[in-house]
Amino acid sequence: xxxxxxxxxxxxxxxxxxxxxxxxxxxxxxxxxxxxxxxxxxxxxxxxxxxxxxxxxxxxxxxxxxxxxxxxxxxxxxxxxxxxxxxxxxxxxxxxxxxxxxxxxxxxxxxxxxxxxxxxxxxxxxxxxxxxxxxxxxxxxxxxxxxxxxxxxxxxxxxxxxxxxxxxxxxxxxxxxxxxxxxxxxxxxxxxxxxxxxxxxxxxxxxxxxxxxxxxxxxxxxxxxxxxxxxxxxxxxxxxxxxxxxxxxxxxxxxxxxxxxxxxxxxxxxxxxxxxxxxxxxxxxxxxxxxxxxxxxxxxxxxxxxxxxxxxxxxxxxxxxxxxxxxxxxxxxxxxxxxxxxxxxxxxxxxxxxxxxxxxxxxxxxxxxxxxxxxxxxxxxxxxxxxxxxxxxxxxxxxxxxxxxxxxxxxxxxxxxxxxxxxxxxxxxxxxxxxxxxxxxxxxxxxxxxxxxxxxxxxxxxxxxxxxxxxxxx
Numbered sequence: 001x002x003x004x005x006x007x008x009x010x011x012x013x014x015x016x017x018x019x020x021x022x023x024x025x026x027x028x029x030x031x032x033x034x035x036x037x038x039x040x041x042x043x044x045x046x047x048x049x050x051x052x053x054x055x056x057x058x059x060x061x062x063x064x065x066x067x068x069x070x071x072x073x074x075x076x077x078x079x080x081x082x083x084x085x086x087x088x089x090x091x092x093x094x095x096x097x098x099x100x101x102x103x104x105x106x107x108x109x110x111x112x113x114x115x116x117x118x119x120x121x122x123x124x125x126x127x128x129x130x131x132x133x134x135x136x137x138x139x140x141x142x143x144x145x146x147x148x149x150x151x152x153x154x155x156x157x158x159x160x161x162x163x164x165x166x167x168x169x170x171x172x173x174x175x176x177x178x179x180x181x182x183x184x185x186x187x188x189x190x191x192x193x194x195x196x197x198x199x200x201x202x203x204x205x206x207x208x209x210x211x212x213x214x215x216x217x218x219x220x221x222x223x224x225x226x227x228x229x230x231x232x233x234x235x236x237x238x239x240x241x242x243x244x245x246x247x248x249x250x251x252x253x254x255x256x257x258x259x260x261x262x263x264x265x266x267x268x269x270x271x272x273x274x275x276x277x278x279x280x281x282x283x284x285x286x287x288x289x290x291x292x293x294x295x296x297x298x299x300x301x302x303x304x305x306x307x308x309x310x311x312x313x314x315x316x317x318x319x320x321x322x323x324x325x326x327x328x329x330x331x332x333x334x335x336x337x338x339x340x341x342x343x344x345x346x347x348x349x350x351x352x353x354x355x356x357x358x359x360x361x362x363x364x365x366x367x368x369x370x371x372x373x374x375x376x377x378x379x380x381x382x383x384x385x386x387x388x389x390x391x392x393x394x395x396x397x398x399x400x401x402x403x404x405x406x407x408x409x410x411x412x413x414x415x416x417x418x419x420x421x422x423x424x425x426x427x428x429x430x431x432x433x434x435x436x437x438x439x440x441x442x443x444x445x446x447x448x449x450x451x452x453x454x455x456x457x458x459x460x461x462x463x464x465x466x467x468x469x470x471x472x473x474x
Contacts, residue, residue, distance in 0.1 A: 037193025281385030
């Protein structure tokens with residue numbers, strides 16, 4: 001049955017206004033060989049959606065600058081915010097084929113299948129956050145395709161576009177790979193562009209179907225907020241003792257370790273290895289003090305410290321990992337996080353900012369997220385600083401009495417203290433579920449600040465030496 005394309009255009013636009021109002025992010029992918037019609041189809045869609053919340057993104061072969069970042073980072077950076085729509089002219093699938101067929105970063109991957117796994121994980125975690133990902137693969141009769149190419153070549157103003165047809169992955173290679181993806185993933189919609197009107201019609205019908213389904217899902221969503229806490233929770237996970245470092249020993253040792261940390265920084269830069277340091281822990285456990293000692297002798301051009309607080313309105317309007325992906329380091333640089341993406345399973349779980357499904361699924365999502373970076377050689381080290389409840393109270397009181405430290409203590413700190421048991425359980429579950437070989441946790445007792453600082457620096461240096469020079473990790 002033939003449909004009126006103008007009516008379909010209006011229907012798709014009307015549904016997109018609904019997805020915008022409901023905060024549903026939409027991503028529409030167009031793949032296909034050059035001159036297959038994906039330009040015309042993607043432009044047709046772009047022209048009939050509201051320009052205020054629609055973005056067109058074209059994937060090009062990676063340049064030298066792109067290769068300093070993680071494989072999917074540019075797609076993390078450009079995620080649509082809730083209610084917006086991104087149209088991708090070529091996508092992470094073409095990006096993957098560029099890597100695989102041109103053997104990009106071949107020294108990092110034992111197999112390029114690791115990138116396929118990253119794509120699957122990326123899409124899965126987005127779908128869990130109500131992203132609607134619509135995939136089109138455009139085909140065309142070869143005679144018609146050659147006609148399109150010749151029209152372009154004959155137009156003096158369009159000759160620049162011919163390079164798209166000449167400097168690409170071999171057509172058969174591209175098609176074989178895409179057919180593999182299409183066979184494995186029922187979400188792909190194949191459209192034949194040989195007959196233009198029918199192609200427009202099929203595109204709009206599919207988009208309408210998918211948007212209607214997305215709207216129905218969100219409208220029927222059960223937003224069950226439940227931290228699932230245990231009454232009188234106890235754990236021995238944080239009961240760790242370290243030999244106390246005395247004041248004289250500390251002064252000598254801290255300088256020695258800081259100088260070594262500076263050498264490590266230069267070695268990381270030279271070998272183009274990124275380092276990510278994550279600090280979580282109980283309030284007043286000394287995260288800021290540890291970070292200060294780590295960076296005291298570092299070259300400030302090679303590191304950044306990210307103090308993470310409550311998300312802004314813009315950040316709330318994106319996937320919860322978006323604001324962290326944007327801050328991840330390029331090759332050879334160090335990123336330090338004073339609190340991190342683990343807020344999803346800590347404060348958001350405890351305070352009810354994330355529903356039960358969101359915080360429970362976050363453990364695996366975070367493991368996948370971190371692996372995207374460690375797959376390319378990034379060193380990810382996570383430190384949890386723990387102290388007992390009595391020591392925390394002493395530090396809170398000291399801060400209130402000291403005019404120079406009063407800014408460090410807030411009403412929120414006292415409120416969090418009343419939920420000590422819930423934060424303890426959330427921290428225990430977080431470490432148990434996200435302590436991986438590729439991104440391990442280190443629990444650091446912080447009742448004695450100087451001892452904790454020495455232990456953190458020693459751990460960073462030891463782990464980096466093992467990667468840089470194969471020094472035995474003891």
